Amino acid sequence: MQLDAEIKEQLAHYLKLMEGNVLIKVSAGSDNLSKDMVDLLDEITNMSSKITIEKRELTRTPSFSINRIGEDTGVAFAGIPLGHEFTSLVLALLHVSGRPTRAEQKLVDHIKNIKGKYHFESYISLSCHNCPDVVQALNLMSVLNPSISHTMIDGASFRDEVESKNIMAVPTVYLNGEYFSTGRITLEEILAKMGNNVNTAELDNKEPYDVLVVGGGPAGVSAAIYAARKGIRTGIVAERFGGQLMDTMSIENFISVKFTEGPKLVASFKEHLENYNIDMMNLQRVQRLEKKELIEVTLESGAVLKSKTVIIATGARWRDLGVPGEAEFKNKGVAYCHHCDGPIFKGKDVAVIGGGNSGVEAAIDLAGIANHVTVLEFMPELKADAVLLERLSSLSNVTILKNVQTKEITGTDKVNGITYMERDTETVKHIDLQGLFIQIGLLPNTDWLGDIVERNPIGEIIVDSHGATNLPGLFAAGDCTNSPYKQIIISLGAGAVASLSAFDYLIRN
Known part of the structure; x- marks a missing residue:
């Protein structure tokens, strides 16, 4: 894996800001993903004399941890942190090297004084714009406090693990093996949820x-x-x-x-x-x-x-549908942010409820990821702008259902379908699917x-x-x-x- 010239130039600039030496411990196999990860880390290492690599066997393969010399900082990446997570990788290198954080001093002091053992795991998607804030906050906590550690896990690289935990929304965070949170959460919010609200x-x-x-x-x-x-x-x-x-x-x-x-x-x-x-x-x-x-x-x-x-x-x-199954399957197939959670449904059948701009934009984006997208609109016509409707109608893997009312979201441990009624004939029908995105206003x-x-x-x-x-x-x-x-x-x-x-x-x- 080769970084393009522009990214490489930017990275070289940031690596010059490193203050101390860093050791990257790498756990790699013979698979293509491991090879790509090693290639990326080799390229980064060749750009700075302050970075060295050492082969180790870590909890997950492929993965790597970023450490101070002689000290495990608890910052680890399972998968390849590119896309939106490339910044998380760069910041981790800088902060582990001793580069000061821009976080408020009261937060830094508070994190350093936290007692107890905390291991966070964050399941992310490389296309998720909410995930980096969570990853960077947890990495920072790990750098500041030796009792805290964090592993970022790319859901696409560890799909079996994601499916075994029924993770259907990102970022999803686990703390000491137990579910902690889903969705964007700031550093202050993480501390508050841990019982360490610095503002109260x-x-x-x-x-x-x-x-x-x-x-x-x-x-x-x-x-x-x-x-x-x-x-x-x-x-x-x-x-x-x-x-x-x-x-x-x-x-x-x-x-x-x-x-x-x-x-x-x-x-x-x-x-x-x-x-x-x-x-x-x-x-x-x-x-x-x-x-x-x-x-x-x-x-x-x-x-x-x-x-x-x-x-x-x-x-x-976001307005809820208010139908049976919605609350039960929230974050288990029922989602509201297609940018964040869309990649989880790659190759699967999904539906979008809502024919306004938000719903149609979601359907267009999901059509490039999912196997098939069904758009359900309560009114006789979609309400989105003409330019969006033209784009939607050009997509071969999208079905549009107008003048229909959602009656129930079905499933067992996660969503498996949706039941709807045709409003003009009152005929009830069912669609088998694995994901549902609700976009019906505020x-x-x-x-x-x-x-x-x-x-x-x-x-x-x-x-x-x-x-x-x-x-x-x-x-x-x-x-x-x-x-x-x-x-x-x-x-x-x-x-x-x-x-x-x-x-x-x-x-x-």
Whole structure:
């Protein structure tokens, strides 16, 4: 396996940043995958005098571990970390060599002080855009703490292992042999799930805010920045900074930026946010809101945040089908991200529920991976843009079923089919398949509000042209509101409007 000239040039630049010597222990067989892995590692070794290779027998073959001289760091790769994981390999080499991490110092200190023995295994796909963040976080923990180790496992290279564990979504993480998580999870979230939330202790006895933003997506970030620029005390509390944007693969309608990815845009948002005096509180789930002398926001941790005004920007989540089998087979054949989980269904029969842009885009992508794709649409016609429909109709391994209603997702330990009804004839039919991708729109994250604020029948917060709700001092913005269009750029504008309105409210009151 040979790296192309451009990648090789970039790699040479990064390898010059290595600070100490690194030993790569390699476990290889006579198979082609082992040969390709060894070729790649030989090529990397020839580019730096600080890297040496040693043959060893590791738990999996083909695999390799990256270590300091005389010390096992616990960073291992089973398979060949190319594609989206090539960056994970480069960072592992740098960090093991002693190159400092860019992680916040409080996280670094916290990881170093973790006691106990923790071995993580992450099952990934090389085409998954969510996987590298998880791999890199677990690798970093392994480098910082000798009691922590991590092995990245390419599911395509170890298919038998993946199937024996019924892994049907990536990234899937195991800790000490037991299931730990599925999907994108940040370093902070991993620590919190381990019982090491570094943010909770800092929530006691907070001074009241002038503006408190609930939600860390585009609307929330915009609202917080606009408030902070007014010189008033501003806080932002989020269950997951970046929200649904963290799971968005490609963004091509963010004006002035031809193409970007959700996580990159979130990183830019965070960098901009950190330029202002904003109290950021991540990984905190809001439980309820009450209007007293001030507005009080109670978190699941029990902490209470008080503010003169509050802007709700909690966004939305994927809408569930609400049929038998959906909950039982989630991550066991039922999926929501075709970019992440599509490769797991290579050569298999899958279905996509939903004929809007998201559903048709998913079907087009999956057609290049799966054996056959069936698109099911509730309405008489697909709702996607004409250019997407033209592309979909050109694919020979796609079947389109319109005016049908999904009745049940079937299976035993994983999905084996779907039952649907033709709405015009009420004829019930069944399709045998191994995977199902649900793309039927969004629901607002507003259930926690109860009846304290006016919402429409689907739960969206009703706001006026200023982002104001029916409760004085309470504003809302973004996908959690009755805004007719759910777009990043619209949410950014709505966050600014709500923030400016909150400032006007403070002046008047």
